[in-house]
Amino acid sequence: MTIDHATVRLTFGDDLFLRRHRSVGTPIVNQFVWRLDDVAPTSALVRLRDELARGALSRRADRPRVPGARGRWSRAPHAPPIDVEPTVLQDCDVVDWLRANHTAPLHPGRGESWRLASARLSDGGSLLSLIVDHAVADGGAMVDAVERATSGRAPLTLPDRDGTWGALRADLEDATRQVRAVVRWGATSALRRRGGATSSAGATPAPTPDGPTAPEGWVVPTVVAECRTADVEAAAARHGGTLNTWFVALGASLVVTAGITDEDGPVVVALPVTARGADDPRANATRIARVAVDPRDLRRHDLAPLRAGCRQAYA
Structure with missing residues (x-):
């Protein structure tokens, strides 16, 4: 089913993760991993990639044309390539491969929002990795997209990018709603302060301690525990x-x-x-x-x- 433009504005969470990507340079990426008993055929991987590309993961973050309006999501016009590891991995190589795959470049502003990768294992099995920029999908959205892609359910298809006057008018209306919401919030806060709430004006903020600096090349230690x-x-x-x-x-x-x-x-x-x-x-x-x-x-x-x-x- 195709989603209407009015329902695909960036939410607060989307905007927060997108700003980390664009401004701070520390994007957060979600990763799903499957360990399979055999090697998935190339045709199956292509079919899964194509089905995912029809759904809600394939989205691009478009900037609003009116200041104050929220950005909107549109359909990404292309499907990402499938990253196939050329070498066979030993068990001791699995975590390193997953970590390296997790850092594959993504760019939601260009519609490069997810990637699929596979690798063969020495025991005859294989790994399948799906990474998605957190601005594009939380865990629930990823589960929904994968379930639709593998079960035959209709995908959630986002609309194409809209450059018409109607989209400009919609941005203007959204900006007006956002300004009104901020004004209401400010007025409510002022009334609460007048009602006797403790004001923080003039208070000295607590100093922020400097965190330790990790040496170059350091990575977070990882422990993998498997339990039934x-x-x-x-x-x-x-x-x-x-x-x-x-x-x-x-x-x-x-x-x-x-x-x-x-x-x-x-x-x-x-x-x-x-x-x-x-x-x-x-x-x-x-x-x-x-x-x-x-x-x-x-x-x-x-x-x-x-x-x-x-x-x-x-x-």
Whole structure:
């Protein structure tokens, strides 16, 4: 199905990730990886690439023609090439190959928003990697695009770039709405301050500590752990939790063990929550809930309080 122009304006999250790409030079890229028991035929890879190219991942970020209006997404007119690794990878080479593939150049402003890559493994299997610029899709959008491409469901097709007077008028209307929203927000904030809220005017901002500088060529250490889902679910259930709360507890435990936070203070964990509806064309539609994890519960291996906290955060 083809999406109307009015529904494909850049959201706050899209704009945030796009600014990191354009201005800061530190783009965030999402990566899906499949490890297959055999080597996927070239024809299957081309078919998957072509189906993905018909869908919502193939989008280009167009700048608005009116100051104050949000940018809009349009259909990218081309499909990316498939990156095929010429050498056979050993197990010890897998993480390095995935990391190198993760840094392949993307440019949403030119419609170069995703890439597909494959590699053969020494055990007869293969790897398939899909990278997508985060401005173009969150995890939910990637899952939806892949599911549509492999199941025969109709793709979400974005409209072509619109350079007509109608698009100019739509930009003007959107800019007017954005200005009105900012004015309302400013007026509401002023009324709250007049109502007795504590003002931060004149307060001295806390100094920002300088972070450590990584040496040239340094990369983040990586550990890959493979666990059977049934085993993790059983372990979580024994301690009063679920697979999700076990994963939250694992992340909080790593932070505590690494000494990043006070070992007796709560660890605040961000919980992604999808706000994506059916046939939703938004690139990023994820909201964040937050739960405070008590390190004492972690030491007791008690997931019940965390499970209750997650439920409350989601609600």
